[in-house]
Amino acid sequence: MTTPDVTIRGGGIFGLAVAWAAAKRGAKVRLIETKAIGAGSSGGLVGALSPHVPEQWNDKKAFQFDSLAMGEAWWAEVADASGLPTGYARLGRYQPLADDRAVEHARSRAEEAKTLWQGRFRWEVVPAEGEFVPQSPTGLMIHDTLTARIHPRMGTAALVEAIRARGGEVIVGDAEEAGPVVWATGVAGLQALSEDLGKPVGNGVKGQAMIVGLDARDRPQVFATGLLIVPHGDGTTAVGSTAENEWTSPDTTDEQLDAVHARAAALCPWLADAPVLTRWAGLRPRARSLAPMLGEWPGRPGHYVANGGFKIGFGMAPKVGEVMAALVLEGRDEIPEGFRVEASLKKRIRSEE
Template structure:
């Protein structure tokens, strides 16, 4: 719908995911999960243990077996944001980078917002966790994404591959890349041999907001009538953002509270 409304490709594709199986115990567990996936996913997606993945863009597997699921999807973050903005503008929404707080105000302000929410409180509400990632020039479009050795390798439709990321609680600079990213790149090239000669075309670092509870923080900002919070998503926030947006829009505009237990602001204070 966003692509149709904006005329821009958000880079969404449900291309699945490959995971190498490390040892005999992991192989037994993976095969058991085939039955669980059939029950939970029904005919919508498959979880398969295979020794002959169809994609040549794949990680090395110590056992010679891989998990291939067709549930996983990916999106190009920058293309997705651009498409969303253009879709909203096309529907008459005005987007301003600076504006006064008028009417119900939702604060989705990341690590800085967690710090503001925690001011004057005895316990830390959350903090920013640094992540570093890189973009490589390699065309593996439509190949399954890869998860191996704790690393995500994401082939985008524009002929690039994203690899990442670090999880750093201690750092000198929140938005500067360093040797930690070099290690990520080296690991990706070791795990996925086809990337060994792929040049790095961009390096990125930034903070992800991690709530103390590790769950998103949603709801009214205590002591600030008319102000609301959507924060703390950390690693799952990007995937959950569409549903979080629906829940918070219902709360702000209709007064309908559908925030799940465990996600409420008071759960993190």
């Protein structure tokens, strides 16, 4: 094996995105994953690439918008380089509106979106009618055209082959590190970082999801509070997910997933008779700041962190990869202050919006 210019630890979406961005810059890349590609939350099922609401703009929302906007070209390049499908499609999202107040807020945000989303994508209130649309008490729903989907397992497999096509190494097992090291090791990485810094910087939150046998591949996904329904291009539909701070087993599904399934069928009756094909449970890495944790590992020169994707890792991945590769290989720091490790040393964990 040749000596790499940069080593990435972790074969989840952040590690793969950083490796791909570095390989595109011509660097010799070595990615080391000790268990399996997508062994953590990146091996899940849902794959919703969706934005926060277009209001109260901040660095996190701006970064996320940029990443989602670049996603179509980014994933197309991965597919071209690898020769594999990724499951990416920008088909938008429906959100039912519960009452008149929700409708009023949605219409106000539609005006904000015209500016904040730069006229490139729409957030609009439309009638909740047609095939594969959610039940809505008001008969209205939000339709945004920024939201996209990815098939997580297809996407990670395609990234592996794209990295290799650019001359990078992807090693499952262990190998020597060389050059700067980027730690993108999910929940285990948050634990290691917390121990090293002597203060918790994040934790793991359990999620559960399922795949059902329903073909709605050309339809927008559906979002309601705590519930995602994402049609995939292979003729299946993902239903999720739970967010559990306490659990008995991190990788076992239980009645909480059954409750999610029941809620999904009530919201979208066309799901009711779809057979359950696959169930999944795993831990998502959540930083205390609730933003991706990027940048230098404090007190460890030559070591960097790319962690804390939580529920938005796949959507954030294109820009995470680019800014981390720029930092590590070029010394160019474009990371928002709220994304730095130090931000998670200061923040208290709170519920995501």
